[in-house]
Amino acid sequence: MYHRKHFGLSEAREMIPEMKIKISRIKDLKKTLDDIGYDINKHEYFGGFGPNGTGRYPKELEELVSLIKDISGKGIVIKDLERGLIDFPHLRENGEEVYLCFLLGEEDIEFWHSIRDGFAGRKNISEL
Secondary structure, three states: OOOOOOOOHHHHHHHHHHHHHHHHHHHHHHHHHHHOOEEOOOOEEOOOOOOOOOOOOOHHHHHHHHHHHHHHHOOOEEEEOOOOEEEEEEEOOOOOEEEEEEEEOEOOOOEEEEOOOOHHHOEEHHHO
């Protein structure tokens, strides 16, 4: 098993309204940081002026990190900040560990995929 926490479909679906708000905010924060030239992967501005010229991280980064920690702390896997893609670890009836997949813009959890196949291998939730 890759994950200690696994979600039932109804449990994951109950979290979607909260996740939509948080993922939307993450997406906005990431865009703001990109727009000011801040590389979240390197934690620095482009141009060689140190973290941000003041020795502090942008407040947007602090909020972004806080949201990511909150979501990850619940056992949800964040896959893509820009697209708003998250996965809920789930155990199928046959014991296979898979992901219940949610992409910002979708209304509900409509797809799942194996850990190995990833997003490209998404299947309709009716096939779970």
